[in-house]
Amino acid sequence: MVSKKIENIPEDVPLNQLISQSNGNRKAFSREENVVTNLLERAGRTRKSEDVVPTKTGKKRNATQEGKTRFADPRAEDSRETTFDTESGKTKKNKRMKKESKQKTDEESFLSLETKANGNDCVSEEVSRPSAIFDKLKKEEFIIERAQQNNDSAKGTKRAEKGSPKEVGTSEDEREAEEEEEEEEEEDYRWWGRDNQEDEDDTIKWTTLSHSGVLFPPEYVPHNKPILYRGKEIYLSPKAEEVATFFAQKLATEYVKKPQFRKNFWEDFQQHLSNDEKKKLKSLDEINFTPIYEHLEAQKNAKKALTSAEKKAIREEEQEKVKKYTVAIVDGKEEKVGNFRVEPPGLFLGRGEHPLMGKVKKRIMPEDITINIGEDAPVPECPIAGHRWGQIIHNNKVTWLAGWKDSITGGYKYVWLSAGSRFKGQSDQQKYEKARKLKNYIDEIRKDYTKGLQSDSLEERQRSTALYFIDRLALRVGNEKDEDEADTVGCCSLRVEHITLHDPNAVEFDFLGKDSIRYINTVTVDGPVFYNLKEFVRGKKPEDEIFDKLTVQGLNDHLKTLMPGLSAKVFRTYNASITLARLLSERKFESEDLNNKLTFYNQANKEVAILCNHQRTLPVSHEQQMNRLQSKLDEALEWLHELEQALKKAKRDKKDSVEVVQYVRPKPNFRNDMTQIEREAERKRVAELPRESKVRQMKTSNLPSQIEKAEQRVEKIRLDMSMKEELKNVALGTSKINYLDPRITVAWCKKNQVPIEKIFSKTLLTKFLWSMESSEDFCF
């Protein structure tokens, strides 16, 4: 098979441009109307990069390692030993397996099981009928293909250099043959076109996987700026200086004032001091980090002062360095890697009053990294000389490419593919399918917990009451938390102090949820719920749990008896999506202005964001901006009024021309030789001057169109103002990315002739590529 990878094409050049460049006869089509097509194309073109076909031997190879991987621990005696337990494969489909252990080099010793599957573990080849967009896609691909070939023959045998198994075919025959092949493969990359919805939790995530590992932050370069101790300059050793610099980076934030932050930092800082330094530095309160802070500021400013050409050059250089890390090859298909950068060292911040804030997050070294990669794939070269990877594993039951243990929280950090990848896309789709399935069960479930509210069993009453809130208020389930985590709660972990009961049936919530975001809401509840809550809090202290007999596990276990695979978080997805669908269906648009449609959508989105309590901090200049808009509105209204009066007057007097007075702001008086600062001063001077009245004659016949213009302006300002006010502390993005089934939006856009890219950004379009073919009749 001929490799058809398109080489040397920058990612961000739209394909249509490439086409028009390579094929002069063809007219480029507009970018706007083809965003989706382009994305689909891009999904397709990477597919061609492969010449490894999983089914080339007629069977699919499946490794079936069971068990967990342990992350590299450099402190362990033999950190390079992997702990891959092997266990008999427990795949759902009871595949026939063939064991085959394989000895690797000493360095990467591991055990593996190879499976010969009996064929039907492959996803069904059945695909949905290609829609018009894909017919178009095919045509475009063919054109690209030809363009690329022209390109290749001009440049020589690029592909041969790439190690492709076959030379480039140039004859018409071969070209046609390729085309045929391509037709068969056409659907390959479109995982969402396949009937694989049933494979809910196929434990095998990939067959082949190769990538370039991770990108480390640049090593620390000492700046040799001192700190001041009791006013005296002290130059620190590089190790201590680095940590001091972490603190200096935060000097302008509120963190440095918090006792917890200072305490944690001081403890960790001392550990990075030499004995000599320890003797000198006795108290954090006596240390002044300003010299380092100023150095950092100067660096920042220097960066800002670069010309845009310089900035661009730096950016491009950076991109070139990073390039190899941005992609992985999974089962022969090129996929984008999401977070290939190792987190840089610094101070742990945390959200809210986090007990660990201020601790030093240590620098991650190659020895800390576990690389997960296909058995046959080359192990990425360790980018730091003199170091080696902690572990190399081949675990195809997970989707991560690399990982390390976080020194602060003890949790694991992973490198994953991007949101547009098959791994992420499939599970995203499954999430929404599960939520959609809940729709069929929801009536029964509501009946169940309504009945359970009055059960004889206290546990069941608590469970039903909690579920009532999870369903009605879209609360998170609320797992137990450790002492060394911020004190935040969800439904099951609510404490007596978090609610206030108001007779006859109102409940006032006030607690800190995820990310220490405050949830304040007062709701009226059904009688039995109120009665139950009274009972649950009776005789308890404020810090006692309301649902003391309930565990998250217990709740989820119960949910699983009501619907397979159901857990508490599904309610959030379900309620968010169903709310959007309901709100969007409430209004039919005929030929309204696009802005009105978008505002309507945003309103619906906003309702969901409020339901989910997705907040954002008030933008600092919000009030100032509102004031500015208000005066803009006042002036627009004034002008409108003047025009209307003028029209009235002209009609009454039967004049074909009339005098209108407009109050305008005086314009700044710039001269060519003025500096930036002088211009600034002039602008400021003029802004404080009173408005000037400007009298002019206007033709009566022009007035109506001028009035219309003015009205539109007023409307627009009003709309801007109300949206800005309404959305000042509501974040729409979170629900759009995580909770709203994109098919609802796609269907609405199709039905109302709204271009989808007005609602989904480029990354969102990529993330939701799987949903783009939804029909306008899609029903959540």
Next chain:
DNA sequence: ACGCTCGACTCAGAAAGGTCGAA
């Protein structure tokens, strides 16, 4: 406990909006 999704915050770059000179 691991592996995943969810989440707010940040900052660069894009878009919007304003200014100015010329047509």
Next chain:
DNA sequence: ATTCGACCTTTCTGAGTCGAGCG
């Protein structure tokens, strides 16, 4: 006199980051 487009400033957006929560 208005309009156009180049240029500059301000505001907005979205992609990335890294921390939090769920199962």
